[in-house]
Amino acid sequence: MSWIRNSPLRASLGKRSTHSPPKDCDPIACYDSFRKHWQQIYDIAKKAQPPKYYPNQDDVLSVVNHLDQMETILLLELKSPISRSNSSCLEFLLSENVLDKLFQWSQLTGKFSNVMREKQLKLFEMLISNSGHELIGREPVARPLLKLLDTCTDCYPPELERLLVILLNQLCVSLLQNMELLGLFFSPPSKDAPAKFIIFSLLIPFIHREGEIGQQARDALLLCMTVSKKIDDVGLYIAENSNICQLLILDLKPHPVTSILTGLSGLYSLLPRKLVIEMDDWHRFTTDDVNELNELNMFMNLLEFCNAIALVAHPKVKTQLLKYLYQGFLVPVMGPALLQVNFLLWFIFCNFLVVV
Known part of the structure; x- marks a missing residue:
């Protein structure tokens, strides 16, 4: 972890x-x-x-x-x-x-x-x-x-987005400290309107953002997942009314202006197919090796984030996450790749088994 x-x-x-x-x-x-x-x-x-x-x-x-x-x-x-x-x-x-x-x-x-x-x-x-x-x-x-x-639902300048995420992060911390505040930010479904979780919805576009703003957004999302484990309505909303599980696994765009590859599937496609080894006695990946390969580092960070969600989220969210993990990554992406001789792939697969 x-x-x-x-x-x-x-x-x-x-x-x-x-x-x-x-x-x-x-x-x-x-x-x-x-x-x-x-x-x-x-x-x-x-x-x-x-x-x-x-x-x-x-x-x-x-x-x-x-x-x-x-x-x-x-x-x-x-x-x-x-x-x-x-x-x-x-x-x-x-x-x-x-x-x-x-x-x-x-x-x-x-x-x-x-x-x-x-x-x-x-x-x-x-x-x-x-x-x-x-x-x-x-x-x-x-x-x-x-x-x-x-x-604050549209795309804004970087400084405004940074301030928004800082505030949302602080609200999530406060929410976890006082669950009675949930009624302000979460509305369960009714006959006239679907469920709404304004804090969670505003954090979604930043789920794959790099740097401090992305880290704070993922911190806040993890706090929301912790809340979902305690409140069934929140867990059902995240599992059934949000697309966070798809965004984590599939190559989807959290915001229309985003052009980078996202999700485990998208990040996997960015991994190098060959490794340049300059040391004769090199035989295994180390943490430094992973950090030097930016694409691999991004993939492993997202994989660990998925694992963190699975540890704290509502059972419904875990089920959805595993569903997309199997149907959207393991079978269509990882399965065919395992038939190829690729040392980097075997490293990822072994770490994947350890994390999941």
Whole structure:
């Protein structure tokens, strides 16, 4: 289970923050400053009267600057033992429905909407990572958070995608810590609508992404799988209403703009058919050998991720995964290849037996 050992999942369980607020502050001065910054934003928001007037670049820039100041003050309050006992700024943010009003205004920003999405994603992540999972269940946070997530279903710039995955990862950590939050993000099937798991759906396009963003997405997906083992409705949704098992095994595209080969079947087709051996006494693969072959490393990482899912997921999900593994990889891909003399293939097959 090197995938789990090497995963930064443990770090995700801790609080994540890149802000460095000053250590000392006057709570009253901070509260007054916080309210004044919000009043400036609110005055700008009131000017928007479609179709006569839409927010322009100066409006968006001013709002972003004021939000930066509000975020710094909030973080200062949340990290200060003295200020946190009162949480005046946080309570003001909740009582005035700041997050919801901010979201409503951001919907009018047109070509600047991605800028506002980034700011809101950062703000939510900061609040959740520094306030704990209890804050998520409060309506002034939950309502605009769900609205924001519903607008994040399209393809976005890399920075926005990175912030989205960080927030989704944090939400999954919070969900595992407090299962009562599941009702906010998961809707079981009804007569009028199919089941919906917004966090899980938003993570799917990043399942084969390389780098930190892909690792965090897979961490979060693994947490969702852990939830599925405890909640039957979630397990049934993942097994019957999502395509994650197909994406893991078959060469499918998690997003229309993706052109790379994916799934065990797709990654297998990228493996080299010949090995260049420069050492006379070489007789077996080592970890260094695997790491030097990028294609093989990608294949083995995905194989271990599939194994990690099988260990923690709902039985229905395991059954689906094994079904596609057999019908979509072992029989049509691995079977014919075993008839060929290929040392690399035998190495993969032996490791496959060990992992599965």
